[in-house]
Amino acid sequence: MGGLLVAIPLTPLAVCAVLLVGGAYLRLTGAPGARGVAADVGTEIGPGAGTIGDPRAAALRVAAGWLSVAGVLAALVVGVVALLAFRGGAEVALSTTWFRVGYLEVPFSLRLDGLQGLMVIVVGGVSVLVHLFSVGYMHGDRDVVLYFAELSLFSAAMLLLVLADDFYVLYLAWELVGVSSYLLISHYFERPQAAAAGKKAFLTTRIGDVGLLLGIFALVWLTDSLEFHTVFAWASGPGLPGAWRVAVPLLIFMGAMGKSAQLPLHVWLPDAMEGPTPVSALIHAATMVAAGVYLVARTYPIFAAAPEALTVVGWIGALTALMAATVGLTQRDIKKVLAYSTISQLGFMVTALGAGVPAAAVFHLFTHAWFKALLFLGAGSVIHAAGRQVVDELGGLGRRMPITALTFAAGALSLAGIPPFAGFWSKEEILGALAGGHPAFLAMLLAASFFTAFYVSRLFFVVFLGPEVETAAETETEAPVRESRAVMWLPLAVLASATAAVGLWGAGFLGYPLQESLGLEEGGTSVGGPVWVTVVAVALGLAGISLAWLAYARHPARVSAAGEDAAGSAPAGAPARVGPGRPAFDARLEDSLGWTYRLVDNGYYLDALFGRCLVAPFVGVAGFLARAIDANLIDGIVNGIAWLVTGAAGGVRRLQSGQVRDYVAAVAAGVFVVAALVIEALR
Amino acid sequence: MSTVLTLGEGFGLGVVAFTLVGAITTVFVLLERRVSARIQMRVGPTRTGPHGLLQTIADIVKLLVKEDVRPEYADPVAFRLGPMLTAVPAVLSFVVIPFGAPLVMRALNVGIVYFLAVPGMTVVGLLLAGWASYDNYSFLGGLRSSAQFISYEIPRTLAVVTVVMLAGSLNTVDLLDAQKPVPYIVLLPVSFVIYMATTLAEVNRIPFDIPEAESELVAGYHTEYSGFRWSLFFLAEYGALYAAAAFATLLFLGGGNGPVLPAVVWFVGKSLVVVFVFMWVRWTLPRFRADQLMRLAWKVFLPASLVNLVLAAFVMMAVGS
Amino acid sequence: MTPVLILSGILFAIGVFGVLTRRNAITMLVAVEIMMNAANLNMVAFSRLYHPELMTGQVLAVFGIGVAASEAAVGLALILTIYRRYGSTDVDRVDLLKG
């Protein structure tokens, strides 16, 4: 049974290998039209060039998407089979020696129990839908084969990550996930912002990774083993040194902070939106960013042994949740709004972890994955159709794209925490748990909930309701914005149904069927929570939606850059249209709030702060070292030595005849002397 | 006394192996002529003896009585050494082939590596023959054969390594037990394909026969040879062909394993099928160009065999645990 | 075991003789290979004498063969380069330290 687990990450990995080899093969054999890994047959060569793309390249481009869908689907099926076996009472685990170098024995352990099974379903399920959506979204992209290879690599790495049962495998998968995230963010690497965003994401998360690595080193040093069960036994056991008890979980949490974009390492996530939108949905909303939360939940025994560490975790989570929710209010890029929303929701989960209710955090992770993926894919559908992603240039799309609008609404309601959508159940779980003993966290998260409801409603009202805005895509191509293809809206529909349904699965008043069936620990205090928390939370959510409706839907006016009401040039008979411009309420808000608004709008200037205080000094010191120390001091020493040698060699060079045999004779004579000495010494 | 016996046994086995190779060559030359005739819709030799069965014998007699011609400028030592060094490894290969469980000359603990290593000496002979003939065609043939051999040896070895990993032994006799229920062709089909293709290259047969491509090089490294020395090349070629087929049988087809009939019958039967496949390929496919040949080895077979090896290792690890 | 060691000593001396006396680079390489084989023979012999189950000597011999392979590859590449430049593989003609 355990051997089956290897197949789960291996199938997408095999697809990745096939695509890479296939692409490389076509490039090597010089298939015409196979520029890059594979080139776009139609657009790149152009109709006038007289060459037709290689049919093999075209076939590979078509096959790539479906192949990777099939790979992830197979992994998901295997995962479900394994999960059923686990529920049947079997121990689904694999533990073997990966390799043995001298005395070091590196294990390779995989395990699937309740938590991992849940993650496999989330990762596999969302992956399948996102791969499917990508088939439509990436159609015609130049590097589509490379894209699917990278996406499959990511799925494989993420599945390996959630199945890992020792820190070696975990760290391996952790870094693989980071690399594939980097590759995918920089997928449009010819765009400077995309390349920079990938680099930023990689370097920022690396700060956290160093912490994780140090934590792993500490564990090796302390326990001589990196298998989870040994480490957990150590953590709960007696007689552990006090400082390490706190330091190890905090170091591990650093890794989680990087991956899960918690303050202050969250700055990479909004920039990561430079990647293709399905990537944002899969990696930067549903799965990879949840890896940090999963990591903490998986290694929770280590955290449970250190209440001090848990407090730190809780504060970071709550602060992140509140901070990101406020920033979300002001963003003008759809994906940026959703990015900050993701950071905020991750903050909710981390707060729950810190408050000692990992089950609630994992449940929120589970529901969040579905509805946030839904929101991102909806945004992707809009961007794909309209060709723009700034709210200024979008509006009234609800009539044109009814399916997208409806599904997006489902996701938005879920995010706002309105029953019966998934987000309500998990958020209420967290808030209820906080009500017993963590009033500060509760207050912060309630405020964040209100802001959340407001910004997501704003997004929905501006983009889908109100008068239509003349989009750039329309004016350029004369083609009206239309609903996306079935391959794109089908995943949306599936995700929307999931969003409506999965919450009930883990709902408290139904007796936690999900948690029960997977054997997740309830993990602590006052699950369910007092009724007033639920009432207040829902009321705040509704209030946020209503205020947003008043602010954006009742007065859907736009303010153009010049400050006047933007007027449309709609032909007679068509519904009223307006030109592009900011939503009027945003402009008024900025006028009345002034610098406060700009502070929030710029993400509290954290990026600039880091740039000034960390990056700039670092670059400066490096530059100083390069110019002053390296060029003068080091090079001076090196040149000086070289000069000395040149001088000395002038005297000795007469010994060098250049005759090889003279040298050999000298060596042989030396051997003779040494051998004589050795023999004499041994006698 | 036992000293003399042991040494005598070794000598006797050598004579047996050499005789075996001679007999195999005699039979295979006839077989090849008949198979090629069938494929080309001809009849083949029918006149000498019943159904032409004695044709090869007649040819051998002719070859043995022919004059041994040596070109004037040929290097005398190397010219004589070349054919011998080519034929000896083919004979030596037979030492480790288990025709039946007890019917093996020496069950070496490293039999499989031995089998991979010994044919490598053939190349020395071919290079010498080509160089000694003092003839551009021969020289080119010799160089080509060594380049080809070295290139195809790597994927071939890697393919065999998967078998060794699965069997956990380098002993040829242990392989038979390891393949008792299922022969390895079922478990390692990719290795089998790589082994068969690279083996064709190792024994210089079409479609990999550029060292002796008659349309370009007259006859390659044996252009200048005649009579008995030339027949040594023939001996080497067919001896190596049968050894390779026998080894394919051993590695992938379960050797002498099989119901009812004695192991020897199964082994010879299976290996003859492999030999027939080799002949079939030879008379069906055209020849590769020299550059295509190299590209095939380094860009297709080498990566394919590496991927195959890694995948096989992973699968074995997963299944084994 | 003594005969093996004596044989290896003789072979090593032959190799030394070859390296010292021959002028042709390829022959020198041949002589070097003879010396390496003499050393390998010694190692295998001692592997039988001391801790045969650890195989240290045989492992060293295998490593020696591997290193010899790389040495031959690089050596022959050097010889080819020298031949291209000087039109000969006679090492006495190659006496410049600068290329």
Add this chain to the structure above:
Amino acid sequence: MTASDVLFIIFGVIAAACALYGVLTRYLLRSIVALGAFLTAVAGEFYLLAADFVAVVQIFVYVGGIVVLMLFALMLSTSGERQPLAGSDRRGLGSLLAYVLGGMVVWATVGTRLPVVPGRLPASVPYLGRALLGGQVFAFEVLGVILLAAVVAALALVRSERL
């Protein structure tokens, strides 16, 4: 006198004779062929010393690889020179050093009392495999790196300018 003693003497004589011929002959080609015969004879000695894997690797790498490579290089570099090499070899100093070194080694060997050889081991391959991938694995990996470096170096050296 057992069979392996007889074989040891035969292989030893072949090895010494071929080595001597290899360093004395004035024909490059014969020198390399003699090396091949020498290596095969040494492989025989390895086999007699219960190192069958080393013996096969010797044939595989040396005879199948290095000798072929040397022949190849010879044919690429001096295909015109079929005549024996001319010119003086400096025999004097070389012979002296070789005699002294060889004599010293033989003298030291004869004068040393060696332990008795333990019985023959059942099979060397499993032990060797364990040693190669166990205690000696680091050296094994380093050897891989050395081989890679050698391949790269050889390519860099012989790469012609026009490529």
